[in-house]
Amino acid sequence: MSRRRSVREFGEEPLRLRDLSALLTAARPTRPETHPDIPATGNVFKTSPSGGARHPTEVYVYARNVEGLTPVVYHYDGFRHGLTPLDGKIDDDQLIALAGDQQWTGNAGALLIYTSVIERNQWKYPVSRTYRVLLMDVGHLSQTVYLLATALGLNVTFTAALRDELVEDLLGCDPANELVLGMSVVGNRL
Numbered sequence: 001m002s003r004r005r006s007v008r009e010f011g012e013e014p015l016r017l018r019d020l021s022a023l024l025t026a027a028r029p030t031r032p033e034t035h036p037d038i039p040a041t042g043n044v045f046k047t048s049p050s051g052g053a054r055h056p057t058e059v060y061v062y063a064r065n066v067e068g069l070t071p072v073v074y075h076y077d078g079f080r081h082g083l084t085p086l087d088g089k090i091d092d093d094q095l096i097a098l099a100g101d102q103q104w105t106g107n108a109g110a111l112l113i114y115t116s117v118i119e120r121n122q123w124k125y126p127v128s129r130t131y132r133v134l135l136m137d138v139g140h141l142s143q144t145v146y147l148l149a150t151a152l153g154l155n156v157t158f159t160a161a162l163r164d165e166l167v168e169d170l171l172g173c174d175p176a177n178e179l180v181l182g183m184s185v186v187g188n189r190l
Helices: 017-027 092-098 103-107 127-151 164-171
Strands: 057-062 073-077 082-085 110-117 154-159 178-188
Touching: 017 057, 017 110, 017 127, 017 178, 057 127, 092 103, 092 164, 103 178, 110 127, 110 164, 127 154, 127 178, 164 178
Parallel strands: none
Antiparallel strands: 057 073, 057 110, 073 082, 110 178, 154 178
């Protein structure tokens, strides 16, 4: 934990698929049978806390430079621990633009883009609390990704300085139902 840092420089070597897979386990549900001390309530549990065990965060991956993956946008399915390719394909200039013109993002191995599905929390929490819980959920998850990336010897940084409408278009998400909240930018060390 003491080695965790935001590093905005990335090496040219492709990100190993197994490292990306390890990072995505942060968003993968754990089953009650793997935790016999947790009653079988039907709730979904993950490696990061989530208000009311609602887990509103969805993870999308832009695999810019990942071994064995076509450089497109994928939706991560935590239950299957699998990636589903979407239509989204961008070049490095478009990547930098959607990341708020932050030049350092253009050399990343992968972007883990976090969105929040509002209705997963809204039925349980009043309106203002819903938004707070969505933000905390992404914060917890991105910190877990930071710690895993550090353990794997990768560079990582989180940013919320995005052009939301460009990210929404890339992902095909409706901001009335699914909010873009930030992304972890990951790559190999120099």
